[in-house]
Amino acid sequence: MAVSDVLPIDPSFPVVERLIQKVLTSDPDSGQEQRKLKWQNPKRVWKLHTEHMTNAEMDTLRAFFLARKFAFDVFAFLPPKNLDRLVTGLPCGTGNGSTTVFTIGNSATPPYYYRLFTGAGTRNQAYKDGSPSAATFANNDGGLISTVTFSTAPANGVVITADIDRYLICRLVDSQAVFALEHYGIGSIDDYEMIEVFRSSIT
Numbered sequence: 001m002a003v004s005d006v007l008p009i010d011p012s013f014p015v016v017e018r019l020i021q022k023v024l025t026s027d028p029d030s031g032q033e034q035r036k037l038k039w040q041n042p043k044r045v046w047k048l049h050t051e052h053m054t055n056a057e058m059d060t061l062r063a064f065f066l067a068r069k070f071a072f073d074v075f076a077f078l079p080p081k082n083l084d085r086l087v088t089g090l091p092c093g094t095g096n097g098s099t100t101v102f103t104i105g106n107s108a109t110p111p112y113y114y115r116l117f118t119g120a121g122t123r124n125q126a127y128k129d130g131s132p133s134a135a136t137f138a139n140n141d142g143g144l145i146s147t148v149t150f151s152t153a154p155a156n157g158v159v160i161t162a163d164i165d166r167y168l169i170c171r172l173v174d175s176q177a178v179f180a181l182e183h184y185g186i187g188s189i190d191d192y193e194m195i196e197v198f199r200s201s202i203t
Contacts, residue, residue: 095154
């Protein structure tokens with residue numbers, strides 16, 4: 001399975017997002033609480049459900065979950081347009097007068113794979129020193145990075161940033177899914193959760 005495999009059926013509303021951060025808390029005998037941050041970045045958990053599916057749509061979603069072995073394999077999920085799909089001001093590096101291709105996230109190993117949505121209505125935009133600039137966006141699913149490419153190399157010292165519409169790379173939380181037949185030929189799937197996967201954990 002691959003990060004290019006996208007959840008094939010749009011969820012019904014409401015769509016619920018929960019942000020989580022892993023913190024280890026200890027309460028020693030002295031009574032002075034101690035905390036250790038286990039993750040440097042938060043993860044997102046999505047609680048979804050889908051109603052009023054045709055038999056064909058139910059079969060498609062069922063086959064998708066089975067192919068991923070439920071909580072075993074990762075996949076891509078495109079959030080609703082107005083709920084955490086757009087990421088703004090991502091650093092991409094600094095111009096040197098010769099480089100035209102920059103990694104979105106400004107690191108060889110960014111914490112997330114910022115997989116770009118490039119379909120209709122995308123809001124992907126590159127900036128040079130804060131001013132919009134024409135550029136080409138691309139995903140490298142093999143390397144788990146996305147890039148922005150300029151036709152002419154930005155000058156030395158020019159700061160490159162980008163706004164992107166992105167997929168979230170997730171896996172299912174549970175190893176089961178509950179489908180229901182609402183009435184003849186129309187079905188639904190009960191609440192199911194997906195959790196974001198850090199780039200370093202994508203296999």
